[in-house]
Amino acid sequence: MSIDRDTAARVAKLARIRVEEDALPALAQEFNTILGFIEQLGEVDVDGVEPMVSVTPMRLKRREDVVTDGDQQDKVLANAPDAREGFFAVPKVVE
Amino acid sequence: MSDLSKLTIAAARDALRAGETTAAELTEACLSEIDTAGALNAFVHNTPEIARQQAAAADARIKAGDAPDMCGIPLGIKDLFCTKGVPSQAASAILDGFKPEYESTVTTKLWNAGAVMLGKLNMDEFAMGSSNETSTYGNAVNPWRRATEETALTPGGSSGGSAAAVAADLCLAATGTDTGGSIRQPAAFTGITGLKPTYGRCSRWGIVAFASSLDQAGPMTKTVQDAAIMLNAMAGHDPLDSTSADLAVPDFEAAITGDIRGQKIGIPREYHMDGMPAEIEKLWADGRDMLRDAGAEIVDISLPHTKYALPAYYVIAPAEASSNLARYDGVRFGHRAKLAAGDGITEMYEKTRAEGFGAEVQRRVMVGTYVLSAGFYDAYYNRARKVRTLIKRDFETVFAEGIDAILTPATPSAAFGLGEMNDADPVKMYLNDVFTVTVNLAGLPGIAVPTGVDGQGLPLGLQLIGKPWEEGALLNQASVLERAAGFAVKPARWW
Numbered sequence: 001m002s003i004d005r006d007t008a009a010r011v012a013k014l015a016r017i018r019v020e021e022d023a024l025p026a027l028a029q030e031f032n033t034i035l036g037f038i039e040q041l042g043e044v045d046v047d048g049v050e051p052m053v054s055v056t057p058m059r060l061k062r063r064e065d066v067v068t069d070g071d072q073q074d075k076v077l078a079n080a081p082d083a084r085e086g087f088f089a090v091p092k093v094v095e
Numbered sequence: 096m097s098d099l100s101k102l103t104i105a106a107a108r109d110a111l112r113a114g115e116t117t118a119a120e121l122t123e124a125c126l127s128e129i130d131t132a133g134a135l136n137a138f139v140h141n142t143p144e145i146a147r148q149q150a151a152a153a154d155a156r157i158k159a160g161d162a163p164d165m166c167g168i169p170l171g172i173k174d175l176f177c178t179k180g181v182p183s184q185a186a187s188a189i190l191d192g193f194k195p196e197y198e199s200t201v202t203t204k205l206w207n208a209g210a211v212m213l214g215k216l217n218m219d220e221f222a223m224g225s226s227n228e229t230s231t232y233g234n235a236v237n238p239w240r241r242a243t244e245e246t247a248l249t250p251g252g253s254s255g256g257s258a259a260a261v262a263a264d265l266c267l268a269a270t271g272t273d274t275g276g277s278i279r280q281p282a283a284f285t286g287i288t289g290l291k292p293t294y295g296r297c298s299r300w301g302i303v304a305f306a307s308s309l310d311q312a313g314p315m316t317k318t319v320q321d322a323a324i325m326l327n328a329m330a331g332h333d334p335l336d337s338t339s340a341d342l343a344v345p346d347f348e349a350a351i352t353g354d355i356r357g358q359k360i361g362i363p364r365e366y367h368m369d370g371m372p373a374e375i376e377k378l379w380a381d382g383r384d385m386l387r388d389a390g391a392e393i394v395d396i397s398l399p400h401t402k403y404a405l406p407a408y409y410v411i412a413p414a415e416a417s418s419n420l421a422r423y424d425g426v427r428f429g430h431r432a433k434l435a436a437g438d439g440i441t442e443m444y445e446k447t448r449a450e451g452f453g454a455e456v457q458r459r460v461m462v463g464t465y466v467l468s469a470g471f472y473d474a475y476y477n478r479a480r481k482v483r484t485l486i487k488r489d490f491e492t493v494f495a496e497g498i499d500a501i502l503t504p505a506t507p508s509a510a511f512g513l514g515e516m517n518d519a520d521p522v523k524m525y526l527n528d529v530f531t532v533t534v535n536l537a538g539l540p541g542i543a544v545p546t547g548v549d550g551q552g553l554p555l556g557l558q559l560i561g562k563p564w565e566e567g568a569l570l571n572q573a574s575v576l577e578r579a580a581g582f583a584v585k586p587a588r589w590w
Binding site: 003008011012014015016017018019027030031033034035037038039040041042043044046049050051052053054055056058060061063072075076078079080081082088090091092093 | 192193194195196293294295308334337338340341400402403405406407409410417421424425426427428429430431434438439440441442443444445446448449452457458460461462464465466468475477478479480481482483484485487520521522525536537538563
């Protein structure tokens with residue numbers, strides 16, 4: 001499996017990270033190095049092996065379906081780069 | 096008392112209770128050490144006002160009697176822990192200016208126990224790195240230097256600031272986190288003790304997430320006994336973390352008896368790596384002798400899937416990271432890129448993340464995105480999770496056969512020079528975690544203890560791996576190594 005420049009561009013797009021055109025070949029090369037390392041996993045016989053979901057056998061705890069938190073709009077918005085009138089503000093999404 | 100910042104937690108606790116010193120004096124001693132240690136770049140946000148307030152409160156509590164063990168103990172906190180009103184940015188530019196409105200469970204427990212926060216500690220960005228060179232704050236520097244020259248060395252990573260601060264006596268102990276070796280490798284590089292508890296022992300709530308199925312907080316301390324004392328204050332069930340274990344927390348300090356007679360210590364043959372330095376082989380052999388002399392039985396064991404641990408880790412950890420780090424979008428916290436006219440929300444995400452994330456974080460997020468993408472999910476992610484099952488099964492098998500703990504080297508080398516790995520491909524840096532990463536994949540407790548030095552006088556550490564939830568037994572075994580090795584060297588002060 002070899003990653004080309006177009007695949008690198010597609011992955012960057014999926015990850016929502018801007019990568020300039022001229023940086024794509026080096027990025028593809030790095031992916032190939034890492035994926036080459038990961039390819040070793042293909043040697044392992046995993047027939048009939050369950051993929052791990054939880055490292056310790058445990059059932060996730062449940063709790064009463066009640067309100068335990070809330071009423072802290074100011075705190076929620078305190079770190080926002082742009083907050084207005086009690087909302088997070090972003091560039092226009094819908095034309 | 097002089098040299099207060101050099102005290103262990105245990106010695107400070109006893110001195111505080113005996114009235115021989117005060118939390119205020121301890122705190123001032125550490126603050127003045129921090130002030131003169133800028134060259135180490137270990138502390139990146141200092142909180143002297145909080146420290147002085149907490150110290151005064153601790154002194155009042157000690158005077159009233161009935162103070163917990165950690166009361167009045169000055170600590171450094173890894174920047175990955177959210178601390179209320181104090182910058183907490185995981186050493187990333189994308190969290191520039193972020194001041195949480197809440198406090199992580201682990202630090203809450205420490206403050207409730209009376210501990211004192213001196214400040215936040217340097218680390219690799221989002222805990223992704225093995226040399227503290229990916230930090231937005233710049234490199235943390237190891238207080239140790241080679242005997243014959245003055246090259247600046249890495250304190251390891253990702254908890255590099257924590258390791259440097261404890262080794263240089265800027266604080267009595269520090270918190271760390273460990274996803275693939277990030278407590279144990281820096282501990283080994285700086286001659287201190289670092290414990291990664293069983294997955295689920297410490298709450299992950301309020302700790303910036305890297306790879307949620309692997310991340311675990313733990314103590315970085317000057318002695319094994321201190322690790323036990325500090326873990327007691329950090330551990331325990333937390334309803335806010337659904338993976339935190341609802342198990343009683345035993346008295347870990349009381350478990351340290353020094354008696355390991357009749358215990359079986361496994362030596363995994365797969366950890367003999369090609370090209371392993373003779374010094375590491377000797378360190379390991381010496382460790383076997385120390386445990387045997389203490390009455391343990393040394394048993395050769397096999398963990399056949401060891402070789403596949405690092406490649407499995409470099410699928411699973413980036414996959415989880417790509418999901419966890421999706422939250423850094425420039426909307427709710429941290430950095431937002433300046434936008435050009437006409438830029439929409441997608442441009443905002445892409446520019447913000449390109450500016451805010453460093454190269455290694457970008458690389459891992461994109462690798463994670465790739466292995467989770469349609470068409471590759473089964474070939475990479477699911478296969479890695481199956482291999483992880485096999486790695487855990489390797490450990491379960493040897494424990495079921497009566498092995499009590501496993502002894503390995505902590506790292507494949509001593510601390511290397513900052514910048515020395517710049518030209519290496521990323522995989523070479525990943526090999527630093529070759530002995531530690533299996534432990535995270537299997538959710539086990541592991542501890543690094545300094546037991547020797549290399550030809551240049553740099554510290555080297557051994558790792559003990561324990562059974563799930565058996566941190567007490569593990570600390571006891573580690574205490575035997577610690578006592579037998581008698582590691583007492585300190586870095587010569589140059590900073």
